[in-house]
Amino acid sequence: MMKNFFSKLFDQKLRSRTISYLLVIIAFIILQLMSSTGSLSSLLKSLLVPVCCYTVAAIGLNLNVGFSGELNLGQAGFMSVGAFTGICVSGMLASMITNPVLRLIIAIIAGALIAALMGYIIGIPVLKLQGDYLAIVTLAFGQIIKSIITNMYLGFDENGLHVSFVENKVTLASGGKMLLQGPMGATGTQRIASFAIGIILILCALTIVYNLIYSKSGRAIMGCRDNRIAAESIGINVANTKMLAFIISASLAGAAGALYGLNYSTLVPNKFDFNTSILILVFVVLGGLGNMTGTIISTTVLMLLPELLRSLQDYRMLIYAIVLIVIMLVTNNAFLQAKAAKLRESLIKGKKGAKLS
Amino acid sequence: MSENNIDRSLILEVEDLGIDFGGLTAVNNLSLKVYNNEIVGLIGPNGAGKTTVFNMLTKVYQPSRGTIRLCGQDTAKMTTVEVNKAGIARTFQNIRLFQNLSVIDNVKAGMHNKITYSPADSIFRTRKYYDQEKQIEEKAHELLKIMGLDSLAEISAGSLPYGGQRRLEIARAMATDPKLLLLDEPAAGMNPQETEELMDMIRFVRDHFHIAILLIEHDMKLVMGICERITVINFGMMLASGTPEEIQSNPAVIKAYLGE
Numbered sequence: 306m307m308k309n310f311f312s313k314l315f316d317q318k319l320r321s322r323t324i325s326y327l328l329v330i331i332a333f334i335i336l337q338l339m340s341s342t343g344s345l346s347s348l349l350k351s352l353l354v355p356v357c358c359y360t361v362a363a364i365g366l367n368l369n370v371g372f373s374g375e376l377n378l379g380q381a382g383f384m385s386v387g388a389f390t391g392i393c394v395s396g397m398l399a400s401m402i403t404n405p406v407l408r409l410i411i412a413i414i415a416g417a418l419i420a421a422l423m424g425y426i427i428g429i430p431v432l433k434l435q436g437d438y439l440a441i442v443t444l445a446f447g448q449i450i451k452s453i454i455t456n457m458y459l460g461f462d463e464n465g466l467h468v469s470f471v472e473n474k475v476t477l478a479s480g481g482k483m484l485l486q487g488p489m490g491a492t493g494t495q496r497i498a499s500f501a502i503g504i505i506l507i508l509c510a511l512t513i514v515y516n517l518i519y520s521k522s523g524r525a526i527m528g529c530r531d532n533r534i535a536a537e538s539i540g541i542n543v544a545n546t547k548m549l550a551f552i553i554s555a556s557l558a559g560a561a562g563a564l565y566g567l568n569y570s571t572l573v574p575n576k577f578d579f580n581t582s583i584l585i586l587v588f589v590v591l592g593g594l595g596n597m598t599g600t601i602i603s604t605t606v607l608m609l610l611p612e613l614l615r616s617l618q619d620y621r622m623l624i625y626a627i628v629l630i631v632i633m634l635v636t637n638n639a640f641l642q643a644k645a646a647k648l649r650e651s652l653i654k655g656k657k658g659a660k661l662s
Numbered sequence: 663m664s665e666n667n668i669d670r671s672l673i674l675e676v677e678d679l680g681i682d683f684g685g686l687t688a689v690n691n692l693s694l695k696v697y698n699n700e701i702v703g704l705i706g707p708n709g710a711g712k713t714t715v716f717n718m719l720t721k722v723y724q725p726s727r728g729t730i731r732l733c734g735q736d737t738a739k740m741t742t743v744e745v746n747k748a749g750i751a752r753t754f755q756n757i758r759l760f761q762n763l764s765v766i767d768n769v770k771a772g773m774h775n776k777i778t779y780s781p782a783d784s785i786f787r788t789r790k791y792y793d794q795e796k797q798i799e800e801k802a803h804e805l806l807k808i809m810g811l812d813s814l815a816e817i818s819a820g821s822l823p824y825g826g827q828r829r830l831e832i833a834r835a836m837a838t839d840p841k842l843l844l845l846d847e848p849a850a851g852m853n854p855q856e857t858e859e860l861m862d863m864i865r866f867v868r869d870h871f872h873i874a875i876l877l878i879e880h881d882m883k884l885v886m887g888i889c890e891r892i893t894v895i896n897f898g899m900m901l902a903s904g905t906p907e908e909i910q911s912n913p914a915v916i917k918a919y920l921g922e
Contacts, residue, residue: 513785520784520791524771528760535758538720539838540746540775549781 322515325598326508332605333504348612357503358384358565360604363588364510364597365557370586371594372518373550374530375432379443380585382450383555384562385577386423387416389454391563392491392572393484397461405497412497413506413563420559423450424552432547435533439551447582454574459485490573491566498568506564510557511597517553526550580622587625591632669698672734673842673874674719679728680898681718688714689898692728694876696842701868701875703889705882705909707918711898712878713755716844719876720752721745733841747775749841753831753848755878761820765811768819768830769802772837802837808870809833809863825856829863836867843867845877849884857881861888886910894918 336353339345362384369377391412402408423446431442458473459466462481469475473487485491517523525546528536533543566572588607592599611621635641674696681689689711696702704712717723719730721742730737732748740748751772760768777798779790806812809829814822819830828848835843848864849857861884868875879885885892886906894901894909896918902909909915 516785516787517781520781520795521770521774521777521779522781522784524760524763524767525774527763527767528771531760531762532758534722535754535760535834536771537742538722538746538752538754538758539772539834540743541771542743 318519321596321598322511325511325515325601328598328601329504329507329511333501336500349609352608352612353500354498354503354568355565356605356608357500357507358561358568359585359588359608360601361503361506361510361561361564362558363585363592363600363604364507364514365554365561366585367589367592367595367597367600368514368517368526368550368557369554370589371596372523372530373526373547373554375547375551376437376440377443377551377554378440378579378582378586379445379447379450380554380558381577381579381581382443382447383420383423383558384565384581385447385450385454385574387413387420387559387562388566388572388577389485389491389562389574390419390559391416392494392566393459393461394563395495395497395567396482396484396491397466399495405495406499406502409497409499409502409564409567412567413502413560416563416566417556417560420562421552421556424555425548428548428551432551433544444579444582447577447579451574451578454485454490455488457485458483458487488573488575490571490576492571494567494570494572496568496570498564503564506560507601510560513553513557514597517549522546522549584625587629590629669872670700671698672696673698673732674876675729675731675734676719677729677731679715679718679725679730681714681723681726687898689718689895690727692895692898692900694893694900694903696874696876698841698874699868699872700891701864701877701889703885703892703906704876704878704895705880705885705892706895706901710895712895713846714898715895716752716846716878719745719844720750746838746840750844751835751838751840751842752844753828753835753846755846755850757824757827757831759819759822759827759830759834761818763819764816765819765822765830766799766802766806766815768834769805769837770798772834773798773801774838776837776839805833805836808836808866810859825852825860828852829860832863832867836871841873843873843875845875845879847878847880849879849881854883857884860884864888 336345340350362380366377366380369375394415395408395412398408398411402411427442427446431439456471458469458475460475460477460481460483462478464478467475467477475483477483525536525541526549528541529543529546536543588604589600591607592601592603611618672695674694676692676694679689679692680687692715704715706712714723718725721737721740732750735748737745737748760771763771777794779788779794783791803812803815806815809832811826811830811833814826819827822830832845832848845864849860852860864875865888877889889906891904892906892909893903894915901918902912902915904912
């Protein structure tokens with residue numbers, strides 16, 4: 306029984322999954338211990354929730370870019386949709402639901418649903434096409450969402466929601482409050498996000514993506530990526546399959562955004578610009594396409610490094626670009642690939658030997 | 663099952679099929695019938711339009727003229743996906759496997775439309791998910807055994823040897839549970855011994871699953887060895903049709919292959 310369990314653990318599919326879960330849980334325990342003993346600096350403490358948020362968004366993007374093979378340059382746009390939806394829902398429910406955890410969960414679900422809806426709407430025309438159209442459209446989507454929210458005034462009182470664009474024409478009854486104030490974004494948000502919920506959200510995202518990948522849908526998603534014509538020849542509807550991956554990717558970004566938005570008392574729409582989308586893409590590419598554990602590690606490292614190396618901040622985007630180019634060159638180098646394959650082989654052999662003994 | 667009981671119903675009926683690419687007529691006036699439990703060969707010199715016929719049958723190309731009926735059903739308005747659901751599966755001349763999926767996952771991918779659980783079932787890992795995954799796991803192993811790939815089930819499809827990749831394509835096509843299997847040069851790149859084994863496999867697949875097989879092949883030993891009927895095309899036109907013996911002694915065919 307026990308032996309069977311261990312041999313299953315070394316099964317490649319289960320192994321990568323177990324490592325991801327363990328990594329997240331161990332990181333959570335260590336950080337909780339550190340924060341309870343007071344050895345965590347306030348800077349690091351303030352980064353805990355954002356790291357969780359970006360990890361979830363990156364896991365979603367990895368499903369889209371790594372498994373489905375479609376380039377998405379608007380993940381920050383979906384985060385933005387999720388964030389402001391989450392803030393609005395939480396603001397509206399503030400008087401009705403006093404339990405912050407319950408309100409946070411509802412806000413996250415709302416953020417995920419609205420982002421998924423947006424994904425569905427832009428996915429309908431685009432995913433029927435072949436090529437890089439999705440990259441162009443999601444790029445535009447990110448910009449459009451940013452512009453819309455920058456020009457949107459949203460207020461809430463007992464008569465319901467009031468919206469106006471470009472100029473603030475919203476007049477509220479007494480007791481009402483402004484949820485979105487154009488370029489200033491959302492202000493006075495109740496900060497209800499917590500690190501524990503962030504970790505739970507990461508675990509949920511991992512479960513969703515892994516469960517999907519090792520199922521009928523996952524085989525179809527990877528099949529369409531590997532060979533579109535062959536996938537059609539065995540009766541897989543390519544557009545629908547890519548849509549599924551895209552919607553789940555968008556909804557994870559939405560959920561991450563909602564958590565992110567409710568972690569700050571002020572959030573400006575400019576936070577989710579093109580650079581943020583590229584940042585998330587860098588997390589995914591650096592962590593490895595289709596590699597969830599890698600995504601988690603690279604997100605954490607790349608989120609923490611700029612804070613720990615504040616003095617180099619001016620060169621940040623420059624260094625990212627160089628790192629991205631170097632990685633693409635190195636991973637496509639046949640000599641280095643052969644070396645890496647040899648190393649991997651010897652590692653697997655070592656593990657198999659350990660299993661037998 | 664005795665000889666008389668074998669179902670010989672008409673599976674595929676092609677009438678006056680033709681396609682033009684711009685001003686070029688690639689295939690014209692092609693008629694073809696394939697009955698159940700039959701292996702039919704489609705041969706012709708290079709560039710005769712054989713693969714184009716397959717692409718029209720599977721709706722990768724839309725025919726310009728003519729009709730294709732599968733079990734009496736007109737496929738004019740169908741897409742590639744719908745044609746597969748209606749019962750045509752194929753392999754490709756230039757192998758098109760899902761390189762990064764494991765061998766068994768390639769076969770399981772072929773069972774896509776046999777699985778009824780939804781993405782929600784897979785996310786929440788319901789009982790339906792486990793039941794159906796177990797079923798298709800067994801079925802996939804069964805197919806891999808037939809094609810002699812069962813011991814390689816867990817390696818990635820891209821690392822299979824060439825002959826293995828061709829056989830895996832057949833296994834994946836068979837996983838869709840077709841009525842008609844189209845094989846596009848199944849023996850290309852195989853050595854004589856592998857070809858011999860492949861012939862046995864193709865016969866076994868036909869006898870075991872009771873399907874019709876239409877195949878394109880340049881290896882005349884294979885074609886003459888397993889096909890019951892052969893259609894020869896040249897420059898997109900039908901040249902001859904008949905049993906292997908008739909084709910071998912047909913002067914028009916000999917002329918097309920060997921010249922004057």
